[in-house]
Every structure is written in C-alpha cells, then in structure tokens.
Amino acid sequence: MPRAGLVELGFWGAIQRVTPIYVQGALTTLQVTAVAVVLGLVVGLIVALMKLSRVEILRRVGSFYTWIIRGTPLLVQIYIIYFGLVQYGVVLDPFPAAVIALTVNSGAYLAEIIRAGIESIPKGQMEAARSLGMSYGQAMRRVILPQAYRRMIPPMVNEFVTLLKDSSLVSIISMEELMLYSRQLANATARGMWFFGYAAFYYLVMTTLFTTLGSWLERKLKDYE
Structure with a gap:
C-alpha cells in the first residue's frame, strides 16, 4: 500500500500513485458481485418456485426465508456469517464469507422479482401447456419462464446495481476490495475526500456499465417479441 508521501504529491499525484490499487480493488469488487449474482439467481429461482408451490411447507419455508433476509440489514448478515459462525466452529475467509452473505x-x-414475473404470465399459458401433455417443470421451463424473464430484466438490473454498491459493506471483514483500500488510505493520510471520492468514481463507472448492459439487453429482447 503506497501511503508514504501521498499528501506531498498533491491530489492528482496521489491519485496516479494509487490507481493500480484501485483497479485491483474494483476487479475484486466485480468478481465478488458476479459470483453472488450467479448464485443469487439460482437461490432466487429455487425460492420463487417454493413460494409458488402447492406444497404448503415449501411455501412457508420460502416465505420465511424472504421475510428474514429482507427484514434484516445486509451488514448484520455479514457479521453473522463471518463472526457469528465462528462460535459453532465455522471459520470462513473474507472472500467466501462475502460471497455467501451477498448471495x-x-x-x-x-426470489420476489422472479415470483412476480412468473405470476404476471396469464394462468391460461400454464393450463394450455399442461393440456398438451407437458409436466409442470416442462411447462415452466419452455413456456412460462421464457416469457417471464423478459419482464424481470429491469428490476433484476436494479437489484444487480444495488448488490454492486452494497458489496462495499464487505470491507468491514477486511475483504480486500475497493472500499477497504479507500478507507485505509483515508485513515493513513487524513485525505478522505480524495480517496473516498475516487472510490465513488469507480462505483459510478461500474454501475453505469451494469445499467447500460441491462438497457441493451432489454432492447434486444424487445426486438424478439
């Protein structure tokens, strides 16, 4: 961490010096977010199908999960996974702990986005598919989900952007990402505006890329409708 002499270099000199560290931190942030997005989609789909199931116990478990997670802060969830599980002999490194918490x-x-997207498809679509001899799973894969995911894209992009920004919270468990580097530099130099502002620039670039990609994907999907 090149901290010595940063203040003497002035703003632009300090920024040039720490840019390689910020790029590394941004890449780690993107890596954590990307893994959490993929795993979160899997978890979300499973929980959404549980909440739509005719089996009451599955509906109750799915509802309980979303109630607990959406009703508690992400920061608390990070603490529980990284610090709380140690009490039961589960010791995790910062990276897997961060991925699990974000996932x-x-x-x-x-799960709520997927559930709402599925429920937005007229019930007649499922009934028609079942009348053609499809099982529930086949009808869901071939008929319902292909129509529903087009409607899910905008809220999903918003959730991914939120997840990217929320990933800054994992710096509290010494995860070596963008926010941790910024905090260390700010504490060492007493120049919080420089380094936190520079971190904000990186987050702005990354979130803009996410939203631009989401808008492009949404337009592409409309072309196929």
Whole structure:
C-alpha cells in the first residue's frame, strides 16, 4: 500500500500513485458481485418456485426465508456469517464469507422479482401447456419462464446495481476490495475526500456499465417479441 508521501504529491499525484490499487480493488469488487449474482439467481429461482408451490411447507419455508433476509440489514448478515459462525466452529475467509452473505441477501430479493414475473404470465399459458401433455417443470421451463424473464430484466438490473454498491459493506471483514483500500488510505493520510471520492468514481463507472448492459439487453429482447 503506497501511503508514504501521498499528501506531498498533491491530489492528482496521489491519485496516479494509487490507481493500480484501485483497479485491483474494483476487479475484486466485480468478481465478488458476479459470483453472488450467479448464485443469487439460482437461490432466487429455487425460492420463487417454493413460494409458488402447492406444497404448503415449501411455501412457508420460502416465505420465511424472504421475510428474514429482507427484514434484516445486509451488514448484520455479514457479521453473522463471518463472526457469528465462528462460535459453532465455522471459520470462513473474507472472500467466501462475502460471497455467501451477498448471495443469501440478493437471493431473497431476486426470489420476489422472479415470483412476480412468473405470476404476471396469464394462468391460461400454464393450463394450455399442461393440456398438451407437458409436466409442470416442462411447462415452466419452455413456456412460462421464457416469457417471464423478459419482464424481470429491469428490476433484476436494479437489484444487480444495488448488490454492486452494497458489496462495499464487505470491507468491514477486511475483504480486500475497493472500499477497504479507500478507507485505509483515508485513515493513513487524513485525505478522505480524495480517496473516498475516487472510490465513488469507480462505483459510478461500474454501475453505469451494469445499467447500460441491462438497457441493451432489454432492447434486444424487445426486438424478439
């Protein structure tokens, strides 16, 4: 961490010096977010199908999961997974702890998005598919989900952007990402505006890329409708 002499370099000199560290931190942030997004989608789909199931116990478990996760702060969930599980002999490194916490959190929100998207498809679509001899799973995969996911794209993009920004919270468990580096530099130099402002620039670039990609994907899907 090149901290010595940063203040003497002035703002632009300090920024040039720490840019490689910020790029590394941004890449780690994107890596954590990408893994959590993929796993969160899997968790969200499973929980959404549980909440739509005719089996009452599955509905109750799915509802309980979303109620607990959406009703508690992500920061508390990170603490429980990283610090709380140690009490039961489960010791996790910062990276897997961060991924698990973000996955569990995003899975609950994605479950509601997926559930709403599925329920937005007229019930007649499912009935027609079943009348053609499809099982429930086949009808869901071939008929319902292909129509529903087009409607899920905008809220999902918003959730991914939120997840990217919320990933800054994992710095509290010494996860070596963008926010941790910024906090260390700010504490060492007493120049919080420089380094936190520079971190904000990186987050702005990354979230803009996410929203731009989401808008492009949404337009592409409309072309196929």
